[in-house]
Amino acid sequence: MSTDTAIKEYRNPAGGWGSVKAVAGILIQEHVALHGSAILSHQNKPDGFACVSCSWAKPADPHLFEFCENGAKATAWEITSKHIDPEFFARHTLAELESWSGLELESSGRLTAPMRWDAVSDRYVQTSWDEAFAGIAKELRAMDLDQAIFYASGRASLETSYMYQLLARMYGTNNLPDSSNMCHESTSVALPKTIGSPVGTVTLEDFELTDCMFFFGHNTGTNAPRMLHQLQEARKRGVQIITFNPIKERGLVSFANPQSPLEMLTPGETRISTQYHQVKIGGDEAAVSGLCKLLIEWDDAAQRDGAARVLDAAFIAEHTEGFERFAAAMRVMTWTEIEMRSQLTREALTAAATEYAKARSVMVLYGMGITQHRNGVQNVQMLSNLLLLRGNIGKPGAGICPIRGHSNVQGQRTVGITEKPELAPLDTLKKLYGFEPPRNKGMSTVEACQGVLDGKVKAFIGLGGNFQVAIPDHHVMDDAWRSLRLTVQIATKLNRSHLLHGEVAYLLPCLGRIEVDEQASGEQWVSVEDSTACVHGSHGYADPASEQLLSEPAIVAGIANALLPHNPHVNWNEWVGDYAKVRDAIEQTYPEQFVDFNKRFCDPGGFHRPIPAAERKWKTPNGKANFVVPDTLDEDADMPSGGPDVLRLMTTRGDSQFNTTVYTLDDRFRGVRGTRDILLMHRDDMAMLELAEGDEVCVSTASNDDVVREVDGMHVHAFDIPTGCIMGYYPECNRLIPLWHHAKDSLVPASKSVPVRLRKSAPVDVRKGSANSRGNT
Numbered sequence: 221m222s223t224d225t226a227i228k229e230y231r232n233p234a235g236g237w238g239s240v241k242a243v244a245g246i247l248i249q250e251h252v253a254l255h256g257s258a259i260l261s262h263q264n265k266p267d268g269f270a271c272v273s274c275s276w277a278k279p280a281d282p283h284l285f286e287f288c289e290n291g292a293k294a295t296a297w298e299i300t301s302k303h304i305d306p307e308f309f310a311r312h313t314l315a316e317l318e319s320w321s322g323l324e325l326e327s328s329g330r331l332t333a334p335m336r337w338d339a340v341s342d343r344y345v346q347t348s349w350d351e352a353f354a355g356i357a358k359e360l361r362a363m364d365l366d367q368a369i370f371y372a373s374g375r376a377s378l379e380t381s382y383m384y385q386l387l388a389r390m391y392g393t394n395n396l397p398d399s400s401n402m403c404h405e406s407t408s409v410a411l412p413k414t415i416g417s418p419v420g421t422v423t424l425e426d427f428e429l430t431d432c433m434f435f436f437g438h439n440t441g442t443n444a445p446r447m448l449h450q451l452q453e454a455r456k457r458g459v460q461i462i463t464f465n466p467i468k469e470r471g472l473v474s475f476a477n478p479q480s481p482l483e484m485l486t487p488g489e490t491r492i493s494t495q496y497h498q499v500k501i502g503g504d505e506a507a508v509s510g511l512c513k514l515l516i517e518w519d520d521a522a523q524r525d526g527a528a529r530v531l532d533a534a535f536i537a538e539h540t541e542g543f544e545r546f547a548a549a550m551r552v553m554t555w556t557e558i559e560m561r562s563q564l565t566r567e568a569l570t571a572a573a574t575e576y577a578k579a580r581s582v583m584v585l586y587g588m589g590i591t592q593h594r595n596g597v598q599n600v601q602m603l604s605n606l607l608l609l610r611g612n613i614g615k616p617g618a619g620i621c622p623i624r625g626h627s628n629v630q631g632q633r634t635v636g637i638t639e640k641p642e643l644a645p646l647d648t649l650k651k652l653y654g655f656e657p658p659r660n661k662g663m664s665t666v667e668a669c670q671g672v673l674d675g676k677v678k679a680f681i682g683l684g685g686n687f688q689v690a691i692p693d694h695h696v697m698d699d700a701w702r703s704l705r706l707t708v709q710i711a712t713k714l715n716r717s718h719l720l721h722g723e724v725a726y727l728l729p730c731l732g733r734i735e736v737d738e739q740a741s742g743e744q745w746v747s748v749e750d751s752t753a754c755v756h757g758s759h760g761y762a763d764p765a766s767e768q769l770l771s772e773p774a775i776v777a778g779i780a781n782a783l784l785p786h787n788p789h790v791n792w793n794e795w796v797g798d799y800a801k802v803r804d805a806i807e808q809t810y811p812e813q814f815v816d817f818n819k820r821f822c823d824p825g826g827f828h829r830p831i832p833a834a835e836r837k838w839k840t841p842n843g844k845a846n847f848v849v850p851d852t853l854d855e856d857a858d859m860p861s862g863g864p865d866v867l868r869l870m871t872t873r874g875d876s877q878f879n880t881t882v883y884t885l886d887d888r889f890r891g892v893r894g895t896r897d898i899l900l901m902h903r904d905d906m907a908m909l910e911l912a913e914g915d916e917v918c919v920s921t922a923s924n925d926d927v928v929r930e931v932d933g934m935h936v937h938a939f940d941i942p943t944g945c946i947m948g949y950y951p952e953c954n955r956l957i958p959l960w961h962h963a964k965d966s967l968v969p970a971s972k973s974v975p976v977r978l979r980k981s982a983p984v985d986v987r988k989g990s991a992n993s994r995g996n997t
């Protein structure tokens with residue numbers, strides 16, 4: 221290892237002076253120090269722009285600086301003064317760029333001109349927008365409708381997303397996978413069956429009314445840092461915060477508010493979690509079963525003794541179905557199994573269940589540690605079961621809160637980006653626009669990848685994102701992309717997906733949300749929906765990175781105009797001239813969800829879409845909230861669990877990245893500096909495998925198929941994590957995840973639970989370096 225890398229326990233709170241220093245650092249790195257800090261003052265403000273980082277809720281009465289360290293990094297990254305002009309591509313062939321790391325590609329700066337791949341020189345060469353739109357249309361017209369994929373990454377506005385799904389459907393396909401397919405799709409599949417709503421029921425006001433929070437599988441200090449303000453306020457009111465996470469994430473241990481002068485000058489940090497349970501990876505279903513078992517058995521005893529009930533019997537009787545079957549399943553579950561699978565003791569779970577039983581209102585919050593498992597859908601349903609036991613849905617201070625990822629990923633679904641035809645208002649679209657929308661099911665992320673492998677897919681259009689890197693199984697997938705006929709990438713920054721291209725390939729640069737978007741009717745506003753189903757307006761402040769950029773709506777309209785036959789009911793150019801007209805169209809399509817859309821979307825704090833479950837209206841087939849009995853607690857019945865040498869790997873984010881975009885190699889809160897080629901594991905597992913601190917290893921997937929999946933050149937470090945578990949970084953470890961290793965029903969890749977083996981790396985010639993450093997992720 222080089223001498224500037226180090227793993228050292230981080231003892232400071234999340235936030236605090238470390239945050240202030242990191243914000244200053246990124247502004248300087250991106251050469252935007254002065255105008256950058258002016259722009260930051262508009263972030264997440266009612267008259268400002270919605271942060272392009274996470275999707276956490278934006279309050280009506282924001283702080284003076286309503287942004288966090290990572291939001292500031294995302295802003296600086298977008299408004300960077302570094303640019304990639306056409307000469308950059310004249311200097312570098314794509315074969316050459318393939319040897320660059322993701323960090324090197326993205327930090328070259330903003331894309332500035334529309335480009336087309338030239339096969340003879342293996343370079344992107346400048347083209348005109350008209351040629352690009354005509355070229356794309358020509359290719360798409362020449363193929364079968366279901367051979368094209370229209371991917372969306374989750375950042376594009378409600379306006380763009382609505383236009384994009386309409387483009388795909390008017391062309392003739394429901395192949396509209398989005399990043400949600402790798403993220404909270406387990407939520408979208410689980411909750412409609414249990415509470416009849418695909419999204420959470422909690423609002424910001426509930427944080428002020430709750431008595432207790434159960435927090436599962438989310439790294440809040442890194443991935444939704446602004447939420448730490450709500451957690452801190454709640455703690456000051458004495459709210460219990462009970463966390464289940466294999467790793468002691470700093471933000472969930474303690475927090476110092478960088479916006480509070482007092483806390484910055486004194487060691488005034490707040491302890492966040494009142495109980496911290498280091499559950500085994502994949503052990504949540506067992507842990508929550510333990511909680512439910514305790515509550516049900518305490519209630520049984522209360523009924524025998526004539527004491528006050530522990531469960532909310534009236535709620536269960538009036539609002540739910542399936543309780544008896546569920547209770548019976550929990551009663552027979554053994555503590556041996558619960559303790560073995562969760563690696564938590566009965567005493568620890570009793571302490572957690574005691575707080576749950578005491579609290580009037582409980583919220584459950586969760587992230588990728590729950591959804592990205594083979595049992596991801598069941599995991600979510602167990603959380604819903606837990607809440608239903610005491611009527612903790614649809615009352616103030618209570619509810620379920622899936623913490624969403626991208627800043628508009630939830631909103632994209634709301635306005636029709638989905639491969640599932642039953643979730644899109646096809647009849648309304650037909651009526652409004654006089655065309656016959658496709659009714660067959662489209663491809664999700666995993667199905668699209670399979671389609672590329674099988675040769676069924678011929679074209680990939682990406683509205684943002686870094687699909688080829690975000691997906692699993694790079695060993696298998698990387699070459700397959702080159703067999704496509706057409707790839708179109710609409711992007712702000714260069715990434716590896718743009719290098720894995722088809723025979724005909726376009727790279728189209730767009731405006732980002734922070735930039736001024738000037739159209740025929742003047743400067744435009746757009747809208748996004750946050751994790752609490754609240755819709756906000758957003759307005760750009762920065763000068764566009766180049767005069768040649770088009771807005772995302774203009775690019776979608778450009779493709780639509782070139783591709784689709786004339787339709788008197790859709791005037792794409794009018795929409796581009798005035799986005800308020802797109803909002804009118806959204807309101808016409810979803811009249812109940814977007815009442816007075818144009819009037820309300822810029823209200824301070826935005827407006828809430830109505831969520832029926834939050835009002836105890838259950839939009840399930842039986843009209844009730846349903847308990848669901850888990851069919852197995854075993855995640856990988858079909859994979860080798862045998863042998864103590866098979867460990868479970870979670871692939872997760874560090875503190876200085878946004879998904880596949882890595883800002884720096886540091887992960888401050890986990891004490892990691894200068895490297896991402898590491899695996900964090902328990903010292904007993906290191907001893908068992910005869911590994912010493914810093915040893916170089918090759919990690920390989922313990923699967924039963926014939927494909928060899930491995931990553932070499934990783935260094936192991938002892939860490940406070942349960943035995944049998946390892947942590948590695950996403951996307952560096954994505955090649956270890958088989959494409960078929962995904963959640964049942966939701967098809968979300970099981971990125972948090974990959975069975976792996978480690979072996980010491982073969983000695984290598986030091987001058988060549990290790991096989992790793994993966995310039996190619």
Ligand SMILES: Nc1nc2c(c(=O)[nH]1)N[C@H]1C(S)=C(S)[C@@H](COP(=O)(O)OP(=O)(O)OC[C@H]3O[C@@H](n4cnc5c(=O)[nH]c(N)nc54)[C@H](O)[C@@H]3O)O[C@H]1N2
Pocket residue numbers: 273274275290291403436437438439440442443444464465466467469499500501502503504586587588589590624625626870871872873874875877878879880972
């Ligand atoms: N700064 C920043 N913000 C982001 C992102 C980013 O990359 N950077 N990404 C955005 C996106 S798209 C998303 S989806 C979210 C992701 O935000 P998170 O949901 O926090 O995702 P991860 O970083 O993958 O972290 C998963 C957490 O789950 C824990 N975990 C892993 N396995 C298990 C398990 O089996 N059980 C339990 N209980 N816990 C487990 C890990 O220790 C870790 O704390 O953040 C969004 N916000």
Ligand SMILES: Nc1nc2c(c(=O)[nH]1)N[C@H]1C(S)=C(S)[C@@H](COP(=O)(O)OP(=O)(O)OC[C@H]3O[C@@H](n4cnc5c(=O)[nH]c(N)nc54)[C@H](O)[C@@H]3O)O[C@H]1N2
Pocket residue numbers: 326373374375376399400402403404588592625626683684685686687690691710711712713714715730731732733772871872873878879880881950951953954957971
């Ligand atoms: N192993 C493993 N794999 C995972 C995960 C994991 O935890 N572990 N997490 C999964 C999750 S939760 C998600 S959401 C996916 C993320 O998958 P994606 O959403 O596909 O990936 P991102 O890294 O967010 O995409 C970054 C790129 O988006 C482009 N971009 C940025 N801003 C804009 C914009 O305003 N407009 C346009 N058009 N383009 C823009 C830039 O070119 C940038 O390079 O990854 C998934 N993959």
Ligand SMILES: [Mo]
Pocket residue numbers: 399402403404624625626
């Ligand atoms: Mo995500």
